[in-house]
Amino acid sequence: MEGKPFTCSCVFNVKKRSWKGGIQVAVVLTQSQIDQFNTDVDFSSWLSLALIDLADEDRLTLQERAHELFIQALCWCKLDLALQSGITQENQCLAENTGIAEVRDAVIKRTNFITSYVASELDLVLRDVAAP
Numbered sequence: 485m486e487g488k489p490f491t492c493s494c495v496f497n498v499k500k501r502s503w504k505g506g507i508q509v510a511v512v513l514t515q516s517q518i519d520q521f522n523t524d525v526d527f528s529s530w531l532s533l534a535l536i537d538l539a540d541e542d543r544l545t546l547q548e549r550a551h552e553l554f555i556q557a558l559c560w561c562k563l564d565l566a567l568q569s570g571i572t573q574e575n576q577c578l579a580e581n582t583g584i585a586e587v588r589d590a591v592i593k594r595t596n597f598i599t600s601y602v603a604s605e606l607d608l609v610l611r612d613v614a615a616p
Contacts, residue, residue: 490515491580494559503573509566510577511559517584521558524588525595534599534608546606553605557598561590 499506
């Protein structure tokens with residue numbers, strides 16, 4: 485975010501059926517929060533395994549994009565919590581300190597959603613690593 489180093493944000497257009505129009509919601513996370521969520525769901529290890537068979541140049545490009553998608557998915561989790569709690573119909577910002585404990589719980593519970601979303605957006609074909 486401009487003027488706030490080590491901070492990321494995603495802006496979502498939100499429309500509920502009961503509303504006459506849509507709103508924009510900016511969702512903000514700090515880099516330390518992103519790093520913590522990464523550790524919580526072991527995203528870096530998952531990504532390394534998902535990209536292991538790719539050429540180095542392809543892997544680097546996809547790693548960068550995967551981290552952007554990971555942040556989007558984290559923000560999406562935070563937005564979903566706000567929608568469940570009933571946000572008002574006005575443009576707003578969910579600041580970096582808003583509901584972080586709840587967001588962390590949601591991120592951990594939605595690990596499969598997050599990795600599936602990233603894999604889908606990157607067109608990755610994931611192989612099962614089931615035990616023999």
